[in-house]
Amino acid sequence: MKRSIEPWVAGPLDRFVAESGARVVLLMTSAGQVVAQHGFTRALDVMSAAALGAGIMASTSELGQVIGGEHFGALVHQGTELGVYLSPLPMPDAQWIGLVVFGRDTSIGLVQLFFGQLVSALAGAAPVRETRPVLAENFEADLDASLRALFGD
Amino acid sequence: MADNVQTLTARLAADPTSLAFLPLGEHLRRVGQLDAALAVATSGLARYPHLADAHDLLGRIRSDQGDGDAAFDAWTTALRLQPDHAGAHKGLAYLAFRNEDLSRALRHLEMAAHLEPEDPSLAQAVERTRAQVAGRSTPTGGAPLEPPLDDTMPGTILVDLDGRRLAGSLHTPDGSEVSDGLAALLAGVSQEASRVARLLDLGSWECLSTEGPDAAMHLLPPTPDTLLLAVGEAGAPPGRLPLVARRAARHAQQWLERLG
Amino acid sequence: MSIEESALAAIADVPGVQGALLVAVEDGLVIAEMVREGFDAAAAAALSASLWGRMRRAAVAGGQRPPRFLQLEAEHGAVLVVPVDEVVLAVAVTTERTHRGVLRLRLLDLGGKGAG
Numbered sequence: 001m002k003r004s005i006e007p008w009v010a011g012p013l014d015r016f017v018a019e020s021g022a023r024v025v026l027l028m029t030s031a032g033q034v035v036a037q038h039g040f041t042r043a044l045d046v047m048s049a050a051a052l053g054a055g056i057m058a059s060t061s062e063l064g065q066v067i068g069g070e071h072f073g074a075l076v077h078q079g080t081e082l083g084v085y086l087s088p089l090p091m092p093d094a095q096w097i098g099l100v101v102f103g104r105d106t107s108i109g110l111v112q113l114f115f116g117q118l119v120s121a122l123a124g125a126a127p128v129r130e131t132r133p134v135l136a137e138n139f140e141a142d143l144d145a146s147l148r149a150l151f152g153d
Numbered sequence: 154m155a156d157n158v159q160t161l162t163a164r165l166a167a168d169p170t171s172l173a174f175l176p177l178g179e180h181l182r183r184v185g186q187l188d189a190a191l192a193v194a195t196s197g198l199a200r201y202p203h204l205a206d207a208h209d210l211l212g213r214i215r216s217d218q219g220d221g222d223a224a225f226d227a228w229t230t231a232l233r234l235q236p237d238h239a240g241a242h243k244g245l246a247y248l249a250f251r252n253e254d255l256s257r258a259l260r261h262l263e264m265a266a267h268l269e270p271e272d273p274s275l276a277q278a279v280e281r282t283r284a285q286v287a288g289r290s291t292p293t294g295g296a297p298l299e300p301p302l303d304d305t306m307p308g309t310i311l312v313d314l315d316g317r318r319l320a321g322s323l324h325t326p327d328g329s330e331v332s333d334g335l336a337a338l339l340a341g342v343s344q345e346a347s348r349v350a351r352l353l354d355l356g357s358w359e360c361l362s363t364e365g366p367d368a369a370m371h372l373l374p375p376t377p378d379t380l381l382l383a384v385g386e387a388g389a390p391p392g393r394l395p396l397v398a399r400r401a402a403r404h405a406q407q408w409l410e411r412l413g
Numbered sequence: 414m415s416i417e418e419s420a421l422a423a424i425a426d427v428p429g430v431q432g433a434l435l436v437a438v439e440d441g442l443v444i445a446e447m448v449r450e451g452f453d454a455a456a457a458a459a460l461s462a463s464l465w466g467r468m469r470r471a472a473v474a475g476g477q478r479p480p481r482f483l484q485l486e487a488e489h490g491a492v493l494v495v496p497v498d499e500v501v502l503a504v505a506v507t508t509e510r511t512h513r514g515v516l517r518l519r520l521l522d523l524g525g526k527g528a529g
Binding site for chain 1: 436437439440441442455456458459460462463466
């Protein structure tokens, strides 16, 4: 199951999923607002994963500051059956985050390779527009609408 | 066999009139040293221009080199010198098969089987070719059920891009059939080969080969919609299996064209 | 020069070789590399490890033990892979019609060292 709030994200995301063999993908803003997802079946899981992913990235960034201003890149957690790849996703007018869950049928090398291509594709596909959040500023008010867009009614 | 090569070479050096050039040339051909085999055969022929076996050897070498015309000349010369030369009949049957002249192939195979009744593979080949000739002469003019994939190796299979087997079969040494399980994985292998070549700017992929402790494999796409996997014995000269696979791929192409 | 570097140098020295790599089998990540400028080592590592994995599964499905050498021939070059041991692959990528026989032997030599 794949849904995206921004329609221009769908094509690059589809290609990434097909090439990398990723099982679950979540693209979000650095504040944890969901932009697109693939593979989740429950809205609650999406929102939890987005919040946790954004929190991990924020914590890591803070840790980098504490130890001397180091900017960390992607994080990888490799389990027995599944791995998680969490990476900054620089966009022209914002910093997004990508969270990818992959199995043993692919590899972190392939995920990284095609994530790099996803970053380029999204940067190229992003419409030029005035600076504004991906979702409306009032996140709470738009949450229901976002969930409907991501999962349907 | 390395010892044999040394012995044969020594014998030939000691006595240039020796017929040791026949087994030496054949060995060199089998291990894929075709240039060396040709040199041995032609020097032997210079001494024995009327020896059918020498022309038969030359035919096999030329055939392996992909020079069908020269192979044809060599085998017809062998038959002119010795009309009951089974090797030359087999060679000409093979060339006829390759040119889709099944009737001629059958004639030579029948003659070879008559001359070598103890060879069961010849009897099988006659039976298979008869069936194909019969199939071709049916009113519908249908293609034979199987392409003439090379049956001198452990196995060859032809599959479509969904990993479904179209022809051929593969067995493990203990006789277990593994064709369909392997075929199912080949589509993914070819997709990956294509992706690797494309993303590394190497153009389109042409073939994929492996060498292992149990077998060697050579995968190539005879047509854009099919894959052919040839499996050869472990330790065989690495240049030989690709030659055999390409030949099988040509047969598969012809078969697929007739199949429409 | 480290052991990895000297091993890769023997491969990278073959004329026409664009990149020589040691790659983690499971991850498809580069362990060590000796590549020409502009060569994408990460892509070569990830893709060749994936191809190796697929062909390895095919061999096992065919009742064979895993291969000890793989060669992908393409229009403008080739990828050659040998397992150094159970967790590391040695990979060579060439974009020219280089001497495959020499490259094959040097890679197999590297594989033999790992196995031994």
